[in-house]
Amino acid sequence: MNSGETVKNTQIQTQAFIYLGPSSMSLIVTEIHDGDVRVIDFLTQPVPLARDVFRNGRISRSTMDRCAQVMGDYMAILREYGSGTDLSTHFVMSNIISEAGNVDVFINRMHVAHGLRGRLIDDGKMTRLIYVKVQETLLHYPNFQKKNTMIVHVGPGNTRILLFEKGRITRYSSHRLGVHRTGEAIGEEDFGDDPAELAVMREHIRGQIDQIRVDYAFVKDLASIILIGEEVQRLRNLFKPGREGRVNVEMFTKVAEKMVRMTTEQRMLAYDADFATVDALLPALIINQSIVRALAPREVIVPTSSYDQEFILSLIRAEQNPGDLEGEVLHFAGILADRYMADKDHRMHVARLCDSLFVDLQDLHRLTEHDRLLLQVAAILHEVGTYISPRHHNKHSQYIILNSEIFGLSRDDVEIVALLARYHRRETPSKSEVLYADLDQTDRMRVSKMAAILRVADALERGHALRVKGVEARLRGRNLELLLKDVRDTTVEEMALRIKGDLFSDIFGCDIVLVPDRR
Known part of the structure; x- marks a missing residue:
């Protein structure tokens, strides 16, 4: 070795993920080295979770027993991996579990049995996982960066649709239309003959399909739809795919x-699947086919992959790079603001001022990076309510946000953004607002802190004139000094802060002092 050479000391990290999905519990053991993830073991066992949730609204005792048994088997395997190595184990659960009336009992049962605290994948995390998977899929189709491409993910309880125009997300929607939700809703029917089952299923989903058709009627030139999901990718070869996985949608009908x-037993043999998976195949076919027919793309593509394993790998990659989605979240928030004709220069300037204040005051507010993202989204959307009326536009903004999908954010996140928009002017956070009152004390304080920062930033841009080019914040005793770049006369901003700075002073216990730029 030459004297000038150095040896890079890299560490291999061994991680185990146990994922409780709608119809199976899976274990994946990986080695992570310099950001690369290598699978060293993958196991999966069927569990009838989705059947319980969508048929009865609860997780049965027998299913709990089954999950505890499978978890015990996996933990025994991991004890062998854990000897002589530093193994970290994570337990994550499908978001459909949150719809079970006894979800807390179930989570506690798993914790008591094996000592692992499960984390539910909320809507925002699920969107992140789909996004990671979509990005990996699109790497195989580089020409799609120049086309209008739609990704359709038909999941166990919901269908998520992402529209990409020239490589950027321009529309996102989630619909209560899923393979297990649909299958269990009509599973008790006595059809009598084969065509009746298909007809009843199509009629059951018709309302949601009509809504999807209306939501995307503005797309005039849809080049491709890429269908992803456990069931549709399992059946891929039956559609006789052509180059790059292109399929004829009429093959869906023939397969259905x-x-x-077939009887259930015949389906299990024909499709090499367990009972819970077989139950979902027919609804998946009909839902995917109906969406494709409603949107009429020029081509349909079903990518090849081992969906179960790839999904969990997406979860691992999302955990490694939690900030990858932030740019798309802000981009989508801007699209939503454009839809309601919010002043673009004003909203983006308020967002920049919020971000400067957030960074400079980190030691004061002690909020998280995720809170930083929510604050920026709120700044972008705080005036969308003027589309309805300038009068009480903060309440109109709250209404619009609550009734919108914001790509990459969970429902809890959307509610916090809506509250920030409501409290960006005049009103102070109060338990008289039901949404605010329903939060626990920690989250109420988060909202109050972020609303206080948003109000200060909005006051500095009160006239929509972009006077304040930037702001630097520093604490001096009980005073918060704000240096306003390129502003030599702060009279306008001081008047605005008399109205909007009170919440900040109350929350943080300091007075705001504006410092003009003397350079």
């Missing part, structure tokens, strides 16, 4: 008609 003529 063949499927309904």
Whole structure:
């Protein structure tokens, strides 16, 4: 070795993820080295979780027992991996579990049995996982960066649709239309003959399909739809895919008609699947086919992959790079603001001022990086309510945000953004607002802190004139000094802060002093 050479000391990290999905519990053991993830073991066992949730609204005792048994088997395997190595183990659960009336009992049962605290994948995390998977899928289709491409993910309880125009997300929607939700809703029917089952299923989903058609009627030139999901990718080869996975959508009907003529046992043998998975195949076919027919793309593509394993790998990659999605979240918030004609220069300037204040005052507010993202989204959307009326536009903004999908954010996140928009002027956070009152004390304080920062930033941009080019914040005793860049006369901003600075002073216990730029 030459004297000038150095040896890079890299560490291999061994991680285990146990994922409780809608119809199976899986274990994946990986080695992570310099950001690369290598699978060293993957196991999966069926569990009838989705059947319980969507049929009865609760997780049965027998399913709890089954999950505890499978978890015990996996933990025994991990004890062998853990000897002589530093193994970290994570337990994550599908977001459909949150719809079970006894979700807390179930989570506690798993914790008592094996000592692992499970984390539910909320809507925002689920969107992040789909986004990671989509990005990996699109790497195989570089030409799609120049086309209008739609990604359709039909999941166990919901269908998520992402529209990409020239490589950027321009529309996102989530619909209560899923393979297990649909299958269990009509599973008790006595059809009598094969065509009846298909007809009832199509009628059951028709309302949601009509809504999807309306939501995306503005897309005039849809080049491709890429279908992802456990069931549709499992059946991929039956569609006789052509180059790059292109399929003829009429093959869906042929496969479905063949499927309904089989018994459950015959389907399990024909499709090499357990009972819970087989139950979801027919609804998946019909939902995917109906969406494709409603949106009429020029081509349909079903990518090849091992969905279960790839999904959990997406979860691991998302955990490693939690900031990857932030740019798309802000981009999508801007699209939503454009839809309601919010002043672009004003909203973006307020967002920049918020971010400067957030960074400079980190030791004071002690909020998280995720809170930083929510604050920026709120700054972008705080005036969308003027689309309805300038009068009480903060309340109109709250209404619009609550009734919108914001890509990459969970429902809890959206509610916090809506509250920040409401409290960006005049009103102070109060338990008289039901949404605020329903938060626990920690989250109420988060909202109050972020609303206080948003109000200060909005006051500095009160006239929509972009007077304040930037702001630097520093604490001096009980005073918060704000140096306003390129502003030599702060009279306008001082008047605005008399109205909007009170919340900041109350929350943080300091007075705001504006410092003009003397350079």
